[in-house]
Amino acid sequence: xxxxxxxxxxxxxxxxxxxxxxxxxxxxxxxxxWYKQDSKKFLKIMFSYNNKELIINETVxxxxxxxxxxxxxxxLHINSxxxxxxxxxxxxxxxxxxxxxxxxxxxxxxxxxx
Amino acid sequence: AQKVTQAQTEISVVEKEDVTLDxxxxxxxxxxxxxxxxQPPSGELVFLIRRNSFxxxxxxxxxxxxxxxxxxxxxxxxxTAxxxxxxxxxxxxxxxxxxGNEKLxxxxxxxxxxxx
Numbered sequence: 001x002x003x004x005x006x007x008x009x010x011x012x013x014x015x016x017x018x019x020x021x022x023x024x025x026x027x028x029x030x031x032x033x034w035y036k037q038d039s040k041k042f043l044k045i046m047f048s049y050n051n052k053e054l055i056i057n058e059t060v061x062x063x064x065x066x067x068x069x070x071x072x073x074x075x076l077h078i079n080s081x082x083x084x085x086x087x088x089x090x091x092x093x094x095x096x097x098x099x100x101x102x103x104x105x106x107x108x109x110x111x112x113x114x
Numbered sequence: 115a116q117k118v119t120q121a122q123t124e125i126s127v128v129e130k131e132d133v134t135l136d137x138x139x140x141x142x143x144x145x146x147x148x149x150x151x152x153q154p155p156s157g158e159l160v161f162l163i164r165r166n167s168f169x170x171x172x173x174x175x176x177x178x179x180x181x182x183x184x185x186x187x188x189x190x191x192x193x194t195a196x197x198x199x200x201x202x203x204x205x206x207x208x209x210x211x212x213x214g215n216e217k218l219x220x221x222x223x224x225x226x227x228x229x230x
Contacts, residue, residue: 031216033217033218035218040222041153041203041222041223041225042220042222042223043205043220043223044220045217045218045219048216048217056217088157090159092218094216102147102149102161102164103149103161103209103218104161105151105158105159105161107157107158108157108158108159110157
């Protein structure tokens with residue numbers, strides 16, 4: 001069983017479209033994250049949710065809206081896609097207060113906006 | 115604010131040579147955690163090691179070893195007898211123990227190429 005699964009793995013779409021990326025974890029963790037990796041491989045946190053509550057929002061444009069229906073799911077919806085949104089998006093999870101046990105990452109979603 | 119610096123952008127070595135990847139971090143916390151991740155060409159992030167700020171013992175795992183020095187805020191990674199499969203981008207990362215506001219801050223990565 002995959003611990004943190006993201007779908008789709010690849011997403012190619014035109015500018016201006018709206019798209020969603022889904023993430024699910026079966027580890028029982030209470031915190032989930034979205035990270036963005038740009039073309040230079042730089043990884044930066046976008047959001048974190050703890051028990052469905054938004055905790056971190058790192059100056060991400062309003063076009064990005066995370067949604068957490070329950071603590072096992074954190075989806076990312078992007079409106080009006082722009083060329084600069086092309087990147088790899090990683091979902092991750094952890095157990096709050098137990099950073100020592102690390103973060104588990106999904107395999108990433110490569111988004112290409114054309 | 116926490117910060118991780120990986121000054122080496124790219125490194126190339128010939129197979130079987132040893133190579134060290136540098137990582138320097140900044141944090142105000144006394145309790146924090148350090149990580150190394152490997153990102154092979156396939157793109158996934160592979161966890162390699164975690165270390166808490168109270169454990170300065172060096173660690174060895176097969177051909178991999180890590181040197182944590184709190185005095186210099188460094189957490190360096192050495193690959194001994196490198197192999198072509200070690201070619202990847204390696205990330206050092208820092209997580210501060212900020213309850214409920216935890217996150218991983220990554221360095222910019224070091225691209226390691228092992229030349230056969």
